[in-house]
Amino acid sequence: MPSHSLVQKYNVPGPRYTSYPTVPYWDSSNFSYESWMQSFKKSFRESNASEGISIYIHLPFCESLCTFCGCTKRITKNHTVEQPYLEAVLKEWQLYCHEMEEKPVIKEIHLGGGTPTFFAVKHLEDLINGILKTGIKAKDFEFSFEGHPNNTTKEHLQKLYDLGFRRVSFGVQDYSETVQKAIHRIQPFQNVAKVTLWAKEIGYTSVGHDLVFGLPFQTIEDVVDTIEKTRSLKPDRLAFYSYAHTPWIKGNGQRGYKDEDIPKDDEKRKLYEIGKALLHSNGYHEIGMDHFALATDSLYKASAAGKLHRNFMGYSHSKTQLMIGLGVSSISDSWYGFAQNVKDLDDYYQLLEWNQVPVNRGHILTKEDLIIRQHILNLMCRFETTWSRREESFPELPAVLEKLSEMQDDGLLLIEEDKLTITEAGKPFLRNACMAFDVRLQRSVPETQLFSMVI
Structure with missing residues (x-):
């Protein structure tokens, strides 16, 4: 330690x-919509045939606010928002496709959020089919999504599996009722166990759990209990990452508890070191920063072979030079440049109505x-x-x-x-x-x- x-x-x-x-150091003075599109086209020409492209789709809606989360989200229980949003995402995809000189080879799709499983199964099916009908699936494609244990149904898992998804990650954070109440994320162990076992039963080859240390009121006993419960389900990979306390960012909900409620310095580090030791003792190997995987998982195999990659979606066992981010606030990466979409949903819709890729800011790399x-x-x-x-x-x-x-x-x-x-x-x-x-x-x-x- x-x-x-x-x-x-x-x-x-x-x-x-x-x-x-990093985003705060992007040079907006040398960035423009035109410079981004030039960067995108250059990367597509160089890499589409050889390695394909990745697509990240941001699905921002959640039914309740998790106060530890710093992601762009829209809190609502009104599910009529689903179809208009996905139609907008597909229009954005078509605008990118219009700039491509050949059909895109789709190597990766990742659904993030927000809460992807907020969306009805039929709507997710229409979204994925809408993406795939204009592209070609790579032979070694990997499709993945983030599932909320409380609202991921067996139908979600089965339909996405039928569409080619083989990896799913579930946000767990911590099983302590005190911690869950503080972060406004109440989900019993039984809910996580149910969706994990469903995913394995259906045939997902990589089931992941996201755990967080340093949460308000979290103790060593909480971390030990959470990892012991996690061990009993044996997910293939784990993210065990530090809670990022950034209450100065407007709208992230982190002012719902006091600074003194949060473990700091040595106290916080002990949570990580004890958790890491438990993970190691249960067969998980440390992969990059804050990630662990069993030796049978593709992430571990990529790490052992020196082929691990990292981008805005996190760690991946395969690399693509070009990643297109679709949806409000999504970030695209051409390797030569970054571009982030507008964060406001109304602005997102308006720019698409004007037939413009809804890029708001970015950076062209020197x-x-x-x-x-x-x-x-x-x-x-x-x-x-x-x-x-x-x-x-x-x-x-x-x-x-x-x-x-x-x-x-x-x-x-x-x-x-x-x-x-x-x-x-x-x-x-x-x-x-x-x-x-x-x-x-x-x-x-x-x-x-x-x-x-x-x-």
Whole structure:
């Protein structure tokens, strides 16, 4: 377990690095709708035939507000919102297809939210069929979705399976009634057990659970109990990640409890270390940051083979250069650029009515950005990076290594002539190592807190 002094020393605000540059450091002055579409077309031409594309679809509706969540969502019990929204998503997809010179090869589809299982089975079926009728499924395609244990039906699971989905993740967070009440996410273990067993019975090859440590009122006993219950269901993979306390972000509901209700520093780190030890003892291998998988899962196999990938959808066992984000607030990634859709639902509908892809902001990566991005991706996916080739170096590399020398002295990483490796002791501080490479962050340290704490 990391010492008290190390936790105190390195527990600073930092990004989670689902992208580089991180969203607060996107350069809007050099971004335009036209520059994004040029970037998108270039990436599509380069990669569609060789590796296909990924599609992320944001389904923002939820029937109740989970106060730990920082995602873009719309709280409603009115299900008449479903069909107009999915029709808009399909129109956005058609606008992208109109810019493609050939049929897209669809390698990945991921339904996120919000609550994808808020939507009726028939509406989800129409959505997926609407996407697939204009594309070609890759031979090694992977379709996945996020399910809420309280409203995922067996019909949801069966229909999505019939459409090609083989991976599902269920948001669990914690089984403590006290914690669930604080985060407004009441879901008994029986609900999670039911949907997990249904998914396995139907034939899903990867069932995942999302667990969170550092939640309000959460204790060591809560984490142990949650992981023991999780062990009994034996999901194929787990996300065990740190609660990001960002109450300054408008509308995320995190002002429903006090700062002192939240575990901090050593107390929070103990929750992770004890949880991680329990996961290891039950056959789960640590994959990248905050993710664990059984040896039989595709995520572990990709990690062992050095082929793990990370993007705005999280970790993936396969890579696509181009990811198209559909739906309100979704982020697309062409490798050369990022583009985020508008967050307001009415604005989203209006732009689509004008036959415009509803992009609101973004960033076109510079040559330096592309080099730094690869280093951070290497660290996030393989716990190491190298600059043995000339094209992997950049002018500020010596300063970066100098900044990391203190972490080396603390036994958290090893710097060799042309290689850096995160040690086992350094894995909890992975985000700190990435921050040293983040030259945009180093050049302009924020005056106000933009990110959650790294520990």
